[in-house]
Amino acid sequence: MIRAIITDIEGTTTDIRFVHQVLFPYARERLAEFLRTQHEQPEVAAALDALRAEIDRPQASVEALTEKLYAYMDGDVKSTALKVLQGIIWRSGYENGDFRGHLYPDVAPQLQAWHQQNLRLCVYSSGSVEAQKLLFGYSDEGDLTPLFSDYFDTRVGAKRETESYQNIAEQLILPPEDLLFLSDIRQELDAARLAGWHTCQLIRDDADTLSDHLQVNRFDQIALETFL
Secondary structure, three states: OOOEEEEOOEOOOEOHHHHHHHHHHHHHHHHHHHHHHHOOOHHHHHHHHHHHHHHOOOOOOHHHHHHHHHHHHHHOOOOHHHHHHHHHHHHHHHHOOOOOEOOOOOHHHHHHHHHHOOOEEEEEOOOOHHHHHHHHHOEOOEOOHHHOOEEEOHHHOOOOOHHHHHHHHHHHOOOHHHEEEEEOOHHHHHHHHHOOOEEEEEOOOOOOOOOOOOEEOOHHHOOHHHHO
16 A cells, blocks of 8 residues: 655656756856855855765865866756755745746645645655755745655665665655655666555656556546555
8 A cells, every 4th residue: 555655856746847947047047156155154065065075075165166066067967965055046046936836737736635645745856855845835836845744865865776765765664565656767767666666657748668667647647546
C-alpha cells in the first residue's frame, strides 16, 4: 500500500520552461553583484565554503568562485552549492513578486486530495530544499507547503543513483514498497525502482518510448490502487 508519494518538480509538477526561462536567467543576471555584496552573510559564506570544498580550493577568492559558478551554469552541473545560492537569489524574486512558482493545473488539486487521504507528500528535486519551498510556497496556486512533510535535494545523493532513494526511505522510516516516486525522467525512475520503490512517469510532452514505467499525462490519472 502506498503511504508516501515523493515528487520531482522540473517537468513533473512544473513546466521546465519556467525553470530555464525564468528562474535560471534571474539568478544568472544577479549572481556576480549578489556575491560581491553578500559574500560575508552567513548562509552565503557557508555555500561558498561548500563550493571551495567541492572544487578542492580552500583559498579560492569570491571572484574565482563566481567564475566557477558561471561555468557550472553553462554546463548544467548539479552542484549543491550552486543550487543553494540560486535558491537564496530566487527568494528575493518570489518575495518581491517578480514571478510566481509555476504548477501544471492538475497538480495542486491532486496533491490536496492525497493530503486529505492522509498520504505523506514529499519533494525530491535537484534544486535546493530552499528553492523547492519557495516554488510551492509562492506558487500560482497559493501556498502549498502545508501539504508537504519532507523535502530532499542532492544532499541525499544524485537523482539517478539508487543509493539516494535508499537514503530517503531510511529518513522517512518507511519500507520502499510503500513509496511512490513521480518523475518525468526514466533514469531517475529506474534508480528508484532498483531501490524497491513504485514509480510513475509524468509525460507532459512526447511519450518516452524507451521507458517501461507506468506513464500518465496528468496527476489525476494516477490510480494508487495500481500499485497494490
